[in-house]
Amino acid sequence: MKDAAIGTSQVSVLQQKLYSAKQALEEMNEEQNEKLRILMQFIAQLSLACKGQSLELDNKLAKLRHKLASFSQVEESLPTLYEAEATLKQQYAHVMLQLEDSRKSLSNIVGQIQRVESLPSKLKLEISYFKKDLLKPFHSYWDYIPKVEKIIGFYDAILQEKLNLGDQFEVLPRHRQAAHELAQLLSEIEFRKEQRIQISEIKQQLTEEFELNILLNAYQIVLGLLLDNIAREKTASQEFLYVLNNALSNVQEVVADSYSHSIKNYQVAKQLNRDINHQVDNVGETVIEVDDINELKNQITTHLASLRKSLSRKELLENREQAQLKQSVETLRRELKELGKETESYKERLFEQQKLNLLDSLTQLPNRSALEERMDIEYRNHKRTKQPLWVAVADIDHFKTINDSFGHSTGDKTLQVIAMALKNSLRESEFVARYGGEEFVLLLPDVAESDILPLLNRVREKIKSIPFKFKNQRITVTVSIGAAQIIENELITETFDRADAALYKAKNESRDRVIIDF
Numbered sequence: 057m058k059d060a061a062i063g064t065s066q067v068s069v070l071q072q073k074l075y076s077a078k079q080a081l082e083e084m085n086e087e088q089n090e091k092l093r094i095l096m097q098f099i100a101q102l103s104l105a106c107k108g109q110s111l112e113l114d115n116k117l118a119k120l121r122h123k124l125a126s127f128s129q130v131e132e133s134l135p136t137l138y139e140a141e142a143t144l145k146q147q148y149a150h151v152m153l154q155l156e157d158s159r160k161s162l163s164n165i166v167g168q169i170q171r172v173e174s175l176p177s178k179l180k181l182e183i184s185y186f187k188k189d190l191l192k193p194f195h196s197y198w199d200y201i202p203k204v205e206k207i208i209g210f211y212d213a214i215l216q217e218k219l220n221l222g223d224q225f226e227v228l229p230r231h232r233q234a235a236h237e238l239a240q241l242l243s244e245i246e247f248r249k250e251q252r253i254q255i256s257e258i259k260q261q262l263t264e265e266f267e268l269n270i271l272l273n274a275y276q277i278v279l280g281l282l283l284d285n286i287a288r289e290k291t292a293s294q295e296f297l298y299v300l301n302n303a304l305s306n307v308q309e310v311v312a313d314s315y316s317h318s319i320k321n322y323q324v325a326k327q328l329n330r331d332i333n334h335q336v337d338n339v340g341e342t343v344i345e346v347d348d349i350n351e352l353k354n355q356i357t358t359h360l361a362s363l364r365k366s367l368s369r370k371e372l373l374e375n376r377e378q379a380q381l382k383q384s385v386e387t388l389r390r391e392l393k394e395l396g397k398e399t400e401s402y403k404e405r406l407f408e409q410q411k412l413n414l415l416d417s418l419t420q421l422p423n424r425s426a427l428e429e430r431m432d433i434e435y436r437n438h439k440r441t442k443q444p445l446w447v448a449v450a451d452i453d454h455f456k457t458i459n460d461s462f463g464h465s466t467g468d469k470t471l472q473v474i475a476m477a478l479k480n481s482l483r484e485s486e487f488v489a490r491y492g493g494e495e496f497v498l499l500l501p502d503v504a505e506s507d508i509l510p511l512l513n514r515v516r517e518k519i520k521s522i523p524f525k526f527k528n529q530r531i532t533v534t535v536s537i538g539a540a541q542i543i544e545n546e547l548i549t550e551t552f553d554r555a556d557a558a559l560y561k562a563k564n565e566s567r568d569r570v571i572i573d574f
């Protein structure tokens with residue numbers, strides 16, 4: 057009976073082992089689910105950064121985010137993940153198609169250039185090589201943009217050729233007008249920091265006496281810079297889409313893989329559990345049924361041997377599962393790290409671009425888009441709090457005379473100084489933007505009706521007192537201001553129109569004054 061007691065205690069040790077093995081397996085599953093949940097949240101956040109690429113993609117990613125937010129089992133999100141991936145692939149295909157169309161259009165343009173008679177043979181040869189080069193497909197916008205620049209270069213060479221032939225190309229009033237318009241346009245476009253010096257040189261050249269090729273060069277450079285800006289933004293978001301797309305595919309593979317592994321392992325483990333329970337039952341029955349001690353010894357030894365075998369198979373399975381889990385988690389962690397890096401640099405580029413989009417490059421004041429956003433916010437605040445809100449439009453008087461008498465770059469500097477003065481004369485909660493040209497818009501919340509005229513007159517006086525000195529001449533620059541307060545049931549754009557009409561009146565009443573539309 058002593059042997060039987062030993063057998064029973066061994067069985068209970070084995071049962072204990074079995075129980076702790078089961079618990080460890082459950083913990084592993086929980087840990088795996090937790091890691092996946094973190095990854096899913098991350099993907100949801102990341103997909104937000106993709107917004108604005110295409111409406112369809114936005115919808116798919118929104119659906120995916122919704123699924124991921126409420127996910128309890130990974131496999132529930134798989135179909136939506138597949139759908140989002142398919143759309144990302146479509147988007148990629150769409151971009152490629154666009155590039156292909158652009159390549160064909162470029163070939164057509166080159167064909168037209170080739171038809172120009174009187175092309176020097178060297179240029180002809182170069183163009184025909186270039187046309188052959190265009191037979192190769194483009195893989196990114198970076199392939200496309202240099203080709204456009206090259207074509208612009210050909211045009212330029214042809215024009216130069218014509219200029220040289222004619223030699224006495226006269227600068228006509230319409231050329232001067234074009235140069236003036238280009239200079240003005242340059243003041244309204246946001247350029248990147250490293251482009252600004254080049255742009256201000258071009259502006260300077262356009263305002264002085266110039267030859268026709270200066271104007272042509274200016275067009276070419278500006279076009280090149282603009283294309284570069286467009287390409288930068290496009291490539292940045294495109295690259296990011298590809299990375300996200302790949303990451304989604306990898307994660308999807310890992311998830312699907314570990315899911316099918318855990319199903320298989322679960323089934324094997326279930327079978328093993330059944331075997332072990334069965335063997336434990338058998339030991340129990342043997343202890344009850346067999347009386348002969350030797351027989352009992354033999355049978356229990358056999359049962360124990362087979363139990364040990366099942367348990368070691370189970371241990372093997374658990375080890376394998378542990379290794380698979382480690383590998384999946386490792387792969388996911390790597391993906392996460394890569395994505396993290398990519399998102400960080402994308403965010404930086406986006407931030408740069410946003411800054412570029414909302415600041416006026418000359419004065420560094422908020423630009424018109426920023427003004428529209430702020431108007432929206434102030435309007436909603438006003439609706440909520442019922443506090444007064446004023447819109448004022450300020451315009452520099454006789455600004456054209458400054459440009460005409462002292463040059464465009466002096467005009468630019470004047471704009472910068474006045475912009476700074478306007479900004480400094482306002483409180484933190486007040487806002488000023490460059491609306492365009494020499495016009496600024498102020499948004500003034502929370503100012504009582506009795507205070508608005510003195511406030512704006514102070515601003516006007518402050519600008520008038522700036523000691524400008526151009527070409528050793530002391531110049532007083534003044535501004536005219538029109539303002540209006542938002543009234544019940546009025547849109548803020550209507551208030552703006554009334555302020556603008558008041559400014560018009562101030563200009564008509566000999567300028568340098570403030571008129572309020574009460």
Ligand SMILES: Nc1nc2c(ncn2[C@@H]2O[C@H](COP(=O)(O)OP(=O)(O)OP(=O)(O)O)[C@@H](O)[C@H]2O)c(=O)[nH]1
Nearest residue numbers: 240243452453454455456457459464467468493494
């Ligand atoms: N230097 C410079 N001039 C600019 C810029 N934007 C607009 N301008 C010039 O601003 C001048 C505006 O002239 P007008 O609209 O005739 O007005 P004004 O001379 O100020 O006359 P009033 O507004 O009637 O007092 C034009 O000569 C524009 O070329 C800029 O960014 N830099």
